[in-house]
Amino acid sequence: MKDHDKDKTIAFRRGVVVLLALAILTAVEYWLGISETPAVFLWVVGLVKAVLVVWFFMHIGRILETQEGGQR
């Protein structure tokens, strides 16, 4: 039961860390945008943000974990 609670706490904390990273990257993106920096930098920041969401929030790795026959 304690391991279960610990897992939950770790997962919640991971969510907070990802949110903070997304907030910082959005602030950087905004600053780059108003400074009229080359678009490539904005695309890089956007791509990093998308990877964070797809990996940590959408858990894309879960599809790879599910093997034929229902075993994980």
Next chain:
Amino acid sequence: MSSRSSSLAHRSDEYQVGTNRLGLWLFIVSDSFVFGALLITRFYLLGDRRPHLEQSLGLIVTSVLLVSSFFMNRAETAIAHNDRRTFLFSTAMTLILGVAFLVGVIGFEWRLAPFGPADGAEGAIFYMMTGMHAFHVLTGVLFLFVVLRNGLRGHYSAESHWAVEAAANYWHFVDVVWIFFYPALYLIGRV
């Protein structure tokens, strides 16, 4: 015999969830082509120009959507650990933030934009991109409403919460789309 059939049923459920996941991801990939086409159209028609939009409003609605994704992830994590209270609260927060995003884009940005949908390429691109995205946010909000209602009736558990996972992934997908639309509409190019 009973434990064997119970084990088989469990494996069958896991197989079903695995298949559902694959189906949802195929849908997400196919849907992303629509948004990809809109993004390409924006750069093809406007090039290095961007629409004159409220920068502060763009930043606010973007932040609202990112925070909503955080709450959706929290809701999914909570139900996966049988924490019903956090699940219900976080789902409700995601729903409220989703509505706030719609109000920000449709209620304010559409009204404040100095052009209409028929005012050249700028208007067509802006309303098509934000409109198509807002439609997806709206369907996500409806999906979340169903999940919240079922959650209040006690329908989900740590062992069985595929609908929550599907709603969460759909919601995050809508967030990922906006991650690319935000710089394309508000930040890249000159007014």
